[in-house]
Amino acid sequence: MFTRRQILIATAASAAAGALSSKLSAQDAQKQQGMSPESMAHLDAANSVDHWKKTVCRYCGIGCGVMVGVKDGMAVAVKGDPQNSVNEGMLCVKGYHLADMLYAESRLKTPLIRKNGQLVESNWEEALDLIGNRFSEIRDTHGPDALGFYGSGQCSMDESYLYNKLFKGFIGTNNVEGNPRTCMASAVAGYVSTFGKDEPLGTYDDLNKADVFFFIGANPAEAHPIIWARVLERRKNAPNTKIIVCDPRETRSTDAADIKVIFKPNMDLALLNSMAYVMVKNGMHDRAFIDQHINFQEGSxxxxxxxxxxxxxxxxxxxxxxxxxxxxxxxxxxxxxxxDKNRETMSMWTMGLNQRSRGQWVNNLINGLHLITGKLCRPGSTPFSLTGQPSACGSVREVGALCHLLPAHRFVANEQHRKEIADIWGIPADRIQPKPGKPLMKMFQATVDEEIKGLWVMCTNPGQSLPNVNKYRKGMEKCFMVVSETFHPTRTTELADVVLPAALWCEKEGIYGNAERRTQHMAKAIDPPGGVKSDHWAILEVAKRMGYGDSFDYKSVEQVYEEYRRCTVGTGYDVAPFSRLKAERGVRWPVVGDGMGKEASIRYAAPYDPYVEQGIRFYGKPDGKAIVFLRPQADAAEKPSDEFPFVLTNGRLLEQWHTMTMTGTVPALKKIPEYYQSGQRWFVEMHEQDAQRLGITNGDNVRLTSAHGKLETRVVLNGRGRPQPGLLYMNFHDQNPAEMVNILVSDATDPVSHQPEYKISACKIEKV
Structure with missing residues (x-):
């Protein structure tokens, strides 16, 4: 049932070069690649299920197709969906253990309400009545902008559409944000300013056509392992393929690259401009393409x-x-x-470029490299931003669940856009405020300043994940905060006034949208535990209690999704109908012909994009031309100094995901040397030269201090990653309140995208 290739990719060692070319048996794979006995047990379970259900992976933005094996009403096995072209049956180790988290001891199964300072068990009726009454009281007493909503790229599209509609169209506040603001907002700003519309031009089809892969600000071997597996497979099948990885830190990705470029932190703007200089100087630019399709701009x-x-x-x-x-x-x-004019080039990047105070600028530059060479809008050549969450594109960017957006990438500041959405929502256009709400960090600052008095947090963990986190935890304690969450405690539920137990993954039906513009249906495979409800249901119930029940009388996920689909028609973001998504393995928009037309493998180019009759036209711009920006090198918000001589950066490991709310419940995923064998403690990586100079040895306890806080952890030298001298690296995963990396991280933001600069903070380190 499982191929050797699937087994190999399912292990932690799948990130290493050469995994795809191995011809090991299943037993050898277990022995040599480190597959746990728990993983092998899943292979046996897969042979004895009652039936399989089609769904989508719950982790990163790749959007892998997954089959869930159900036996006696329980999810007992998971395998990659061989019919889904995203992953072609492969899964990484996290996906392989998806079902395990459903039965974790920390599963929350009843609502919690804070009484006398303590969270105590309650029931749905009491919890929902409390939320409806308190939110209504805050709205009526302090105005709608005293309320806010913080959602997630992990919510389904129907859930995000509902809360966006409730808060913007009915409560009357644009204080709606999503955690993709922390990871993808600069990519959005880069795409929109360059091409006029958001999201990638190409798709994963380009992985099979590219001759050069250019990674920068990304560690795909750890963070996007199935993409990495497909890149390695392309090189195996086409040996002239070259992989370039640019990063301030040596990683598993740089180890397997043909060329690694270890540049100084924050110098990617200069690096990309220097590459552009070389291309132009050597006649690699496409002057005919430039004259026909490009404008140049500096500032405005x-x-x-x-x-x-x-x-x-x-x-x-x-x-x-x-x-x-x-x-x-x-x-x-x-x-x-x-x-090289004889090669097709695919660029890929993620948080390393986006989480910067000049994140939009560096996104403009990487788009610009493709524009000046004409390497886009054709198979194998495309600038492609990788996303960090399973539906960051579909459930936040596309449905408009950010403070300045409306569905299908409309803008609240645009009068015509407000009228179009108000008509679909059945409300007067003036019910939607024309002024954007507070972007992420300003929204949480407003909780600190007690301007936002009521906040609903859904499917995300800002009490751990926000930069300069201790500052904003104080605001979460001040406001009336509702948290919809599957597990308890988390660093956010511990601060909540009401916690709602949420159905997870295959316990509910929904729609996700992945990084390649693929909209996918997720079937419900099993019932959630007793007392657990879907977030979709909870939103409808709160809407009723706030007096909006007639406008939220939905009977199904399909009904909500089809209302959203009406928003997309004619916008260039047209999605496929629900019935088609159920029947197929996802459809890549834009699709026309009532959503039944051919999916778009390449945007802005005929014959791939239904909005272009011939040639290339960047129809997001009035004149159909894209923009190449002149963006100079610029400093980060924080620079090393005598007081804080190091740069601190952060990221994640293959086996864990984000704040470990889900993966931290799976014992098999913790059995990695860096964590399990060291008494379940995370760490900071530093260069040997720096360690020697400071008298620090491997495993020592150290204190890290920045302008934002301090913490103690331990040092790892020559581990899985190896930072250059002057650079420190910590994982994003640590749940320990005293060791969370975000205690130290700068909360400076990009002035356009409003994305925080997680990746560069000034810091010092000393032996304890």
Missing amino acids: EGKSWEDYMSFLEDYAPEKVADEIGVPAALIEQVAKLFG
């Missing part, structure tokens, strides 16, 4: 091709190599591979 001022060439002069490799920390010859080598 139009520029010319000549202005752009003049701008690049400051970034000649020999001028900036020392500043970037990369030899000029290596910059030239990478740029020439990227720009």
Whole structure:
């Protein structure tokens, strides 16, 4: 039932180069690659299920198809869906153990209400009445903007559409944010400013056509393992394929790359400009494409091709190599591979570029490399932003669940957009406020300042995941906070006034939208535990108690989704109908012909995109032309100093995900050397030279201090990742209140995308 390839990819070692070419038996795979006995037990369970249900993985934004094996009403096995082209039957180790989290001891099965300072068990009727009464009281006494909602790229599209409609259209506040603001907002700003519309141009089909893979600000071997497996497979099948990985830290991804570029933190703007200089200098640009399809811009001022060439002069490799920390010859080598007219180039990036105070700028630059070379809108060449959550695109970006958006990427500030959505919602247009709400960090600052007095948090964990987190935890304690969550306690539920037990993954039906614009149906496979309800249901119940029941009288997920689909028709974000999603393994928008047309594998280009009759047209822009921006090198919000001489960055490991709310419940996923064998403690990585200079050895306890806080942890030298001198690295996963990396992290934000700069904070380290 499971192929050798599936078994290999399911292990932690799947990230290593060469896994795909191995010809081990299942037993050898277990022995040599470290598959746990628990994982092997799943292989046996898969042979004795009652039936299988089609769904989607619950973790990263790849959107892998998953089959859930059900026996006696329980999810007992998980396998990759071989009919889903996203993962072609493969799963990573986290996906393989999806079902285990459903039966964790920390499952919350009844609502909790804070009484006399303590969270105590209650019932749904009391909890919902309390929420409805308190939210209504706050709305009536302090105005609608005293309320807010913080959602998630893990919610389903129907759930996100409902809470967005409730708060923006009926309560009357645009204080609606989602956690993709912390991971993908700069990619959004980059796509919209460059092309006029959000989300990638290409799809995963390009993985099978690309000759050069250019990764920057990403560690796909750990964070997007199925993408990485497909990239390695492409190189195996086409040996001339080259993989370039650019990162300030050596990782499993750089280890397997053909070329690794270890640049200084924050110097990616200069690096990308220097690559552009090399391409232009060596005639790798496509002047005909440029003249026909591109405008140039600096700030808000139009520029010319000549202005752009003049701008690049400051970034000649020999001028900036020392500043970037990369030899000029290596910059030239990478740029020439990227720009080679006989090769197709696919760029991929994620939080390393986005979580920056100039995240939009660096996104503009990577889009610009593809534009000046004409390497986009054709198979194998595309700038592709990887997403961190399973439905960050579908459930937040597409349904408009951010403070400035409305469904199908409309804007609250646009009068016509407000009228269009108000008509679908059946309300007067003036019920939707024209002023954007508070973006993420300002929204949580408003809880600290007691301007937001009521907040609903759904399917996310800001009490651990926000930057400078201790500052904002104080605000969460001040306001009346409702948390919809599957597990308890978390660093957020412990601060809540009401906690609602939420159905998880295959316990409910829903729709997800992944990173390649693929909208996918998730079937309900099993019932949730008694006392547990879906977030979809909870939103409807609160709407009724606030007096909006007539407008939220939905009978099914399909009814909600089809209302959302009406919002997308004619926008270039047209999604497929519910019935088609149930029958197929997802459909990549835009699709026309009442949603039954051919899915779009490449946007802005005929014959792939139904909105383009011939050639290429960037129809998000009035003149159909994309923009190449002149973006100079810029400092991060924090720079190393005498007081804080190190740069601190952060990320995640293959076996764990985000704040471990889910993966932390699965014992098999904790059995990794860095964690399990060290008494279940996380760590900070540092370079050997720095450690030697400070008298620190492997395993020592250390204190890290930044302008935002301090914590104690232990040091790992020459571990899975190896930071360059002057750089410290911590995992995002640590749930220990005294060791969470976000205690130290800067809460500075990009001025356009409002995304926090998690990846660069000034810090010091000392031996305890």
